[in-house]
Amino acid sequence: MTSSPGGIGARTLRLLRHPVLRRLAQAFFVAFLLMVFAFLLIRLIPGDPAMILLGDEATEEDVIAYRKLLGIDGSIPSQFGRYVANLVRGDFGVSIRSREPVLSIVGKRLPVSLWLTVTTIVMTIGLALPLGVAAALYRRTWFGHAFQIGASVMVATPVFFSGLLLILLFAVQVNLAPIAGYHAGFPANLYYLWLPALTINFVLVPVLSRILQSSIVETSSEEFVEAAIIRGTQGWRFYWRYLLRPSLAPTIAALGYFAATVVSYAVIIEIIFNLPGLGMTLVDAVRNRDYPLVQGIVFLSGLLVVGLTFMADLVNGWLDPRAKIR
Amino acid sequence: MIDAANLSLDRRQAVGIVGESGSGKTMLCRALIGTLPRHGAKIVSGTVRFDGQDLAGAPERVWRGIRGREIGYIPQSSLAGLNPVLTVETQLVESIAAVGSMSRQQAREEAVALIERVQIPRAEQVLKARSHELSGGMRQRVMIAAAIAQGPKLLIADEPTTALDVTIQREILNLITQLRQELNMALILVSHDLAVIEEVCDEVMVMYAGASVEAGPVAALSKAPRHPYTRALRVSRVDRAAPGRDLEAIPGDAASVGSWPAGCRFWPRCGLADEACRRDSQPALMPAGEQLSACIHAERMAEMEQ
Numbered sequence: 001m002t003s004s005p006g007g008i009g010a011r012t013l014r015l016l017r018h019p020v021l022r023r024l025a026q027a028f029f030v031a032f033l034l035m036v037f038a039f040l041l042i043r044l045i046p047g048d049p050a051m052i053l054l055g056d057e058a059t060e061e062d063v064i065a066y067r068k069l070l071g072i073d074g075s076i077p078s079q080f081g082r083y084v085a086n087l088v089r090g091d092f093g094v095s096i097r098s099r100e101p102v103l104s105i106v107g108k109r110l111p112v113s114l115w116l117t118v119t120t121i122v123m124t125i126g127l128a129l130p131l132g133v134a135a136a137l138y139r140r141t142w143f144g145h146a147f148q149i150g151a152s153v154m155v156a157t158p159v160f161f162s163g164l165l166l167i168l169l170f171a172v173q174v175n176l177a178p179i180a181g182y183h184a185g186f187p188a189n190l191y192y193l194w195l196p197a198l199t200i201n202f203v204l205v206p207v208l209s210r211i212l213q214s215s216i217v218e219t220s221s222e223e224f225v226e227a228a229i230i231r232g233t234q235g236w237r238f239y240w241r242y243l244l245r246p247s248l249a250p251t252i253a254a255l256g257y258f259a260a261t262v263v264s265y266a267v268i269i270e271i272i273f274n275l276p277g278l279g280m281t282l283v284d285a286v287r288n289r290d291y292p293l294v295q296g297i298v299f300l301s302g303l304l305v306v307g308l309t310f311m312a313d314l315v316n317g318w319l320d321p322r323a324k325i326r
Numbered sequence: 327m328i329d330a331a332n333l334s335l336d337r338r339q340a341v342g343i344v345g346e347s348g349s350g351k352t353m354l355c356r357a358l359i360g361t362l363p364r365h366g367a368k369i370v371s372g373t374v375r376f377d378g379q380d381l382a383g384a385p386e387r388v389w390r391g392i393r394g395r396e397i398g399y400i401p402q403s404s405l406a407g408l409n410p411v412l413t414v415e416t417q418l419v420e421s422i423a424a425v426g427s428m429s430r431q432q433a434r435e436e437a438v439a440l441i442e443r444v445q446i447p448r449a450e451q452v453l454k455a456r457s458h459e460l461s462g463g464m465r466q467r468v469m470i471a472a473a474i475a476q477g478p479k480l481l482i483a484d485e486p487t488t489a490l491d492v493t494i495q496r497e498i499l500n501l502i503t504q505l506r507q508e509l510n511m512a513l514i515l516v517s518h519d520l521a522v523i524e525e526v527c528d529e530v531m532v533m534y535a536g537a538s539v540e541a542g543p544v545a546a547l548s549k550a551p552r553h554p555y556t557r558a559l560r561v562s563r564v565d566r567a568a569p570g571r572d573l574e575a576i577p578g579d580a581a582s583v584g585s586w587p588a589g590c591r592f593w594p595r596c597g598l599a600d601e602a603c604r605r606d607s608q609p610a611l612m613p614a615g616e617q618l619s620a621c622i623h624a625e626r627m628a629e630m631e632q
Contacts, residue, residue: 222406223401223403223406223407224406224407224408224409224410224457226361226364226401227401227407227408227469227472228409228417229361229364229393230359230361230393230394230399230401231393231394231399231421231472231473231475232390232393232394232395232421232476233394233420233421234390237420241409241411241412241416241420242409245411245412246409246410246411319411320410320411321410321411321456321458322410322411322458
């Protein structure tokens with residue numbers, strides 16, 4: 001017998017070596033590191049959840065007893081061991097403050113953040129793509145110069161400032177959006193989300209459209225572009241196949257990365273716009289030293305980030321064989 | 327910059343343009359295909375006539391009907407001439423489909439025929455490949471296929487063999503010659519190698535520093551050059567070198583735009599140069615023997631050879 005029954009066959013082995021699977025394994029490794037960091041970092045912050053909860057008058061014995069109750073007694077390695085063991089079983093623990101399971105809190109808050117992320121990214125693509133292309137094609141005209149200046153100003157404006165300006169303009173002056181708040185359910189939630197998304201895009205769109213602009217400019221000096229003109233290629237075919245598509249890779253990679261940063265922008269944005277998403281929950285959890293909740297949110301939103309970058313890589317490999325995962 | 331070049335050819339004729347790097351060969355070809363503006367240049371004076379139509383300064387719309395359809399072009403660095411993100415098929419089919427209403431299936435079959443026509447084996451496989459999966463010779467063949475896809479009347483090949491190794495060079499030259507006969511195309515072949523042009527062309531134009539310095543039948547120029555630069559090009563050819571002796575090089579560097587000398591632009595590198603060469607401006611082409619020469623000492627060259 002050459003291969004043991006029930007063992008890993010040659011085909012399975014080949015499948016396991018598939019580049020996409022390897023990349024996926026990398027993603028899982030990153031997720032694991034993320035979990036470790038989330039666990040350690042929150043414990044580096046001074047302050048003890050038991051002492052915070054019990055207040056100033058608690059005795060030493062009370063604090064020790066309460067720590068045991070919360071499951072944060074013992075050495076750091078033993079706590080970590082317990083944490084990982086629970087995590088493997090899908091148990092993210094219970095919030096120290098509200099005694100509610102972490103998963104159920106995240107389950108309630110995550111959709112808001114996800115919706116914010118999706119709305120933002122759709123808006124980013126819708127704005128950055130035409131802007132980047134136009135900025136590349138008309139870079140020597142007044143539009144190109146205006147774009148450069150405008151982009152610099154927008155990138156340099158902090159989101160809490162541009163957010164307030166946008167609220168003042170669209171919510172107070174023109175009344176096209178609520179000042180703050182949220183109601184679940186698509187498509188009604190878009191009414192609450194478009195302004196926060198626009199605020200984040202004040203930073204994302206200028207950066208991404210400039211990345212796109214410079215790669216299109218770079219592509220346009222490639223030999224194959226002139227070769228296509230000389231062959232008589234024209235119209236949308238020329239623009240899409242010879243200018244845009246070969247230029248997309250850096251932009252999509254950056255988009256994957258920025259989609260991830262939306263999660264952290266969301267912290268500020270959710271406070272400004274009073275959106276009940278993960279960001280606000282996270283800030284509260286850190287303030288209360290709610291270890292399980294912080295760990296859960298950082299780990300799960302980290303997974304989201306890892307997933308988004310992985311997706312960006314896949315899309316890139318499909319659009320541009322040079323960027324294919326190997 | 328080119329300020330004195332005259333090139334004309336009949337249907338089915340093959341004309342060569344030869345000269346060192348920077349002599350204006352590629353610029354001249356770009357003018358013939360109307361893509362000078364991309365290089366920040368334009369035609370200030372002169373005409374580009376094709377089939378009786380004057381194309382110099384013609385609007386982009388007119389050029390679009392010419393490029394690919396009437397004039398096929400194999401660009402100089404055509405190893406980078408294929409879009410890396412598209413398959414060969416996509417690029418060929420798009421050239422073919424530009425001709426007229428043709429179904430996808432028809433265009434595909436046509437693409438297979440084109441690939442076979444440029445003598446690439448396993449056409450189906452090559453069609454599915456992208457640029458980086460092909461060898462230099464194959465890429466060049468694909469570029470040729472794309473250039474002839476719409477059945478042009480004129481094929482311009484700008485140094486089609488420069489980036490290739492010697493054995494492939496021969497194959498590509500043979501292929502171009504063969505296609506030219508099969509498809510009844512006129513040919514403009516650009517090269518810095520006189521030997522290549524002698525092999526393929528009937529007529530030749532020698533360019534130096536933006537001006538044509540000698541033009542005429544290939545046989546005449548190679549037998550009895552009437553311009554010192556043409557002679558120097560011949561003498562510096564590797565295949566004519568005497569064994570055991572150093573290769574003869576043309577002294578000095580090619581004059582580049584902005585540093586053209588006063589007088590005849592070749593005089594600093596010329597053995598025949600005298601006071602008149604340094605003083606008078608770049609001479610125009612004048613009949614000399616069977617060809618035209620832009621050298622005031624053309625007669626003296628003829629005497630010297632006897």
